[in-house]
Structures are given as structure tokens and as C-alpha cells.
Amino acid sequence: MRIAVIDAQGAGLGKTIIKKIHKEINLNICIIALGTNTYATSNMMKAGANFGISGEDEICSFCSANKIDSIIGPIGMICSGGIKGEITPKIASTIYNMDCTKYIIPLQKHGIYIPGTRNLQIKDIIEDIILDIKSNVDL
Template identity: 35%
Template sequence: MPALKVAVVDGQGGGIGRLIVEKLRQELGEEVTIMGLGTNAVATSVMLRAGANEGASGENVVVQCASKVDVIAGSVAIIAANSFLGELTTRMAEAIASSPAVKVLLPINRYGIEIAGALDEPLPLQVEDLVRRIRKVYDNFGRV
């Protein structure tokens, strides 16, 4: 069975992406291919050090890779144009939102986006839930 491809998208300092990559690697080991897609080189490098198989930075990378992965993970900000202090462009947000990949997003309320029903839990707990959801996708991956 081919490996599940997960793109982790983050910007600014890459801290959320780092947590996601570390937890995915702990939970799924080498059973998944993790791509660290950063809006900048710092975020990408942090995700690579955390265990991403591949990493690249910038608008074109996100736009091109969004449709080539099975799962996209990050904060809800990755589908909001001009988030991350403007680092996440309109083209990036559109490519992610339009991708056929399953999007598993953290309901972080930093960019004026309130998600009804989302629990306001500490980031590590939110990341654990995100990884559990990706595990479910992995467990059903390749089944017709």
C-alpha cells in the first residue's frame, strides 16, 4: 500500500507545524510521508527538523502541492487569505480549500475566526485530536 501523504502547512515561526509533525511521526512513524510546507523558510526548516520527510517554502509550493497530497493539516488560518500576518496569500488559501485532500484543521482563534462547537483546549490537546483524526484517515486509506 502506498504511504499516506500529509502536507503540514504553517507560517511565521513554524511552532504549530512542528508540533503536528512531531505528533504525527510519534503516532504513525514512517507509515506516512510528511511534507512540511511553509509560508517562509523558517517555518519549513522547523518542520524538517521535527521529522518531515520533505519541505519547501513559498506560494507556488503550497499551490502545487495542495492537490498532490491525501491530507492537509494546520490551523484553520491556512484557508484564510492573508493570515499569518499576510504570509498566507489568497492563492495559497484557495489552493488548500479547493484541494481534494482531507483537511484536518486546528480551530485556533487567532485570526478572527470563531468556530462554533469547537472546544477551547490547550494546543497540545488540539494537536492530539488532529493526529487521531489523521490516524482514522490512514486506517481507511486505500480501501475502496
């Protein structure tokens, strides 16, 4: 199973997700760190990603040319200008059009509010994502 984790800035959320995947699922998982900048990619690599891709062109090329089973990231990953402007229109479009499960973490940013998510904790959202991935892993 190939899981991409996308993040920007310092990749705090991406690091947390990658560490949780390693802690909870230790079977045939390849984690790809997609960082909008090299700092984000580097931090996700330190958290345990198998390999990393940095920058708009590289992320878009990789996602278009490779089979990914799922991608995990904040809601900004599908919003042009998301994650403080680090998600370009090209990245947002590429991710939106990927043929895989998209796990969207509904951070209450970008003027987007998803009803029913107000009281959800990020740790609980990540745990729910991990449970769903576990149910899809070939054991």
C-alpha cells in the first residue's frame, strides 16, 4: 500500500500523521512525503517517510505518474492558495483528480467550515483515518 502525506510550512501535521501510521500500521506501507517546500519534506522524512518529493512540478509529476492508494492532508490540499498560499492551483487540481482515497483533515481555516467537525480533535480525526487504512491493508 502506498500512502502519500502532503503538507507545507514545517509539516507539523504531516509528521504527526507519519509517526501515527508507523506506530499503528507496520505492514507493507510505503509512505511518500509530499512537501510544498524542502523543509516540510525534510521534516516528514525525519518522521519516517520512505521517500520525499518537494515542490509543485515534482509533486504534480509524481502524483500523475504513480499509483497512490491514498493521500492524507489538511483541507487546504484541495484549495488553490491553501496552507498559507503554498498549495498552487496546479497542486490542488492534481490532488483533486487523483484516483485514490483522499483523507481530508478539516482544519477550520481558509474560510471553510464543515458542519459536524467543530468539536473534533485532530488526534481523533487521524485515529479515524488510521482505522480506515487498517481496514484496507492486505494482511
